[in-house]
Each structure stands twice: as C-alpha cells, then as structure tokens.
Amino acid sequence: MKLFSNIQADLATYEGSWSSQGFWVMVVYRFGRWRYTIKNNIIRKPFSLLYRILYKFIQIITGIELPCEVPVGANFRIDHFGDIIISGYARFGDNCTLRNGVTIGLKNIEEKAAPHIGNNVNIGTGAKILGNITIGNNVDIGANAVVIETVPDNALAVGVPAKIILKKTGQKRD
Incomplete structure (x- = not known):
C-alpha cells in the first residue's frame, strides 16, 4: 500500500527516529491523504473522523499544523518542534526543510x-x-525573514521585509 511506503520513506527522511515530532505529523498527514483514496463515502466517513481527531491531537501535542490538503514532495522534513503553521493552499516540492516558528500562508x-x-x-x-x-x-x-515576493532559483532571502540575494553573484536583487 502506498500509505505504508510513504510512511517508510518519511521514516528514512527522519533517519529512523520514531521519536521525532515531525515524523508524527507526517504519519497523520499521510493517513489524511490516504483516506481520500477510499471511493465509498460511507466507508471513508469513519476514517475522516479519525483523521480529524488525530490531526487536532497532533496539532496540540506538537504545535505543528500541516493539513492533508497540502501537496508535499519527497523528503519533506520538519526539523524542529512547534509553532509551525502551513496553509492548506500551500504547495511544496522535494527536499524541503522547515524549522520551528515558520508560517507559510495567506497574505490576506x-x-x-x-x-x-x-x-x-x-x-x-x-x-x-x-x-x-x-x-x-x-x-x-x-531565520525570521518575512518573504512577501517571489524568490528566484538559487537565491537567499533574509531580513524584514526579505531582501533577495542571488547565491552565485552575492548581489542584491532590486
């Protein structure tokens, strides 16, 4: 089943650490995504209820909010515990790492x-x-950057509001 292979890949991303709160969040996330594969609405409803309970529980325990509607790529990693809010409208590619206190969401x-x-x-x-x-x-x-504009490939965004520095040239982009 894809659910278990995804969880196994997530465990590898967390270097086999079952105790990582980020891994716990990913297990609940994967379960939430998996329940959408159940075609029969009557059978899916109990799984949806269980997901909602697990989602709220893991949100309270870890301080991390990752809705199952958010597409994430391979090797998605939440490195540190707590105060992470991700909008259900966000999308992530492969090999993304988040640290504590990160908010990814709506501007208004x-x-x-x-x-x-x-x-x-x-x-x-x-x-x-x-x-x-x-x-x-x-x-x-x-750390603590506030990014409200598009950032090009191979760049660094720092500051409030974030200034964009191209990595190859080291020059600020206007």
Missing part, C-alpha cells in the same frame, strides 16, 4: 492563495512566507 484573508515552495528549499527558524508567491529551487530563507 480575501486572497485564497499561499506560496508555492520549490525543490531543495531550506526555511529558517521564525520565517514567514506569505501570499501568492513562488519560492524557487535551491533557495535558503533566513
């Missing part, structure tokens, strides 16, 4: 669009990434 309530995060993105502690923007591939978001 009226606009139902959240960031699209590319591959190989490293998001530092306390970073806020907001709005209908794209974070390119091979990007580092600095």
